[in-house]
Amino acid sequence: MDNNLSLYNTLSRKKERFEPINPPFAGLYVCGPTVYGDPHLGHARPAITFDLVFRYLQHLGYKVRYVRNITDVGHLEADLDEGEDKIAKKARLEQMEPMEIAQFYADRYFVFMEALNVKRPSIEPRASGHIIEQIRMVQKILDAGFAYEVNGSVYFDIEKYSKTHEYGKLSGRVLDDLMTNSRMLEGQDEKHNPADFALWKKAQPEHIMRWPSPWSDGFPGWHLECSAMSARYLGEFFDIHGGGMDLLFPHHEAEIAQCQAALGHESVKYWLHNNMVTINGQKMGKSLGNFITLEEFFTGSHQALKQAYSPMTIRFFILQAHYRGTIDFSNEALQATEKGLKKLMNGYETLQKLIPSSLPGIQHPASGIRELAASCYNAMNDDFNSPGVIANLFEMVRIINSVNDKKETISAEDLELLRSTMKTFLLDILGLKDENSGDQSEKINGLMELILVIRQKSRETKDWDTSDQIRDTLQKLHISVKDGKEGSTWNIE
């Protein structure tokens, strides 16, 4: 399978040609949500970023297995001495079973991801369903001599590992710094070295989420689930592992070490990381009062928002920036995005009713469509440069409108290429969809036809009061009427 795709590998810090291990198959693993709270922008960005990767690989013809986990095992909360975990804490506060919490927020996550038109991955495994795999992996690491047990808990031995392998190569950490830095934090620690991380943790008596293991009744360390589940569903060596940059250290660094220790080799060929989001230039945080959930974006029900922003506006906004750059959400930027998206979707609608000109020799022939299509591929092949694709799509819309205005002409061949290219990139790869066309029933179409006929009559008699009243009233119902040379058109906004 030929491709010219290159992608930025965090491990090598440069763009590399994408050469899958077992073509035509491609394996993609992405760190999914911890389901103890409502989905927000921090969930939307990686989901959309890797949805783009998923869609493009599929478009190139790969048989992609996309695995994105659901973290439903409680992990310890840092600021509590009690050793309570996030999901259990939420469960206690809301008087629910921990799995009830996990189920509730997982469902919320799915609903909002669907609204954003994020495709469901091939497999969405849950950490709680793979305790056995995780226990086996801990045992393998113990057997290999890279871990030790203390009081029923098992820790990864960084010092031992570092003698033969480079811990910190993904994130650029230097081990000595880690040790000296971490050493400052005193505590009644079971760990031999502060930089060590837990593979298995013995549960405190009040800890509800627990499973039996050879070492204790307890729960797996956070980093373990991704290693265990990726190995199970994608094999011990697979193509792409993705996630947010915030996961670089320690999470992904630990995954590399675990796999190396347990399997004797690394498990990931390409590491991809999306950058973070900010809101009005600030990081999003509950204490800053700018923590905005997706539901609040969609309904506009947050004081920082001047209006509601539709799921497609959010999606388009994220795709308008390259995934490795930071992205700042502001009302001004979102409003601009909303207009741009509308222009794009209107253009796509216009394209459907465009007619090729059969007359030869007309001036200003629309041209360059082949180049624009190639340019879209070049952009995607250059590390998934969606903003580059979008710029080309806007150029296509300009051609579409010019042809529609009879200012340019287009051949049947070019029109067909234009249609297929627009559909491929706008709908299939970028995953944008028309949010307003869903509710146009036959009844509404019939009514609108009637109304426009009546209005046209009033216009012919220059009864502007009546024609304007109709247009204004419809506008209040979010139905906009536009008068053109060939009659009036309408659409729901």
Next chain:
RNA sequence: GGUUUCGUGGCCGAGUGGCUAGGCAGCGGUCUGCAAAACCGUAUACAGCGGUUCGACUCCGCUCGAAACCUCCA
């Protein structure tokens, strides 16, 4: 303090060692009963300071600024 990512015109945001990104807003036109949409034209730019080069926004160094991580939190 360390590691990492980044700093482009009013706003957002690509890209390149010398050649127009694109969107939104603005200005001037065309079209139009008016409006909207659309099309055409147009101003404003590469954080700062050095260096490499015939030439840097693009490479190197430093400074300033922002974000993430450095918390058995996922």
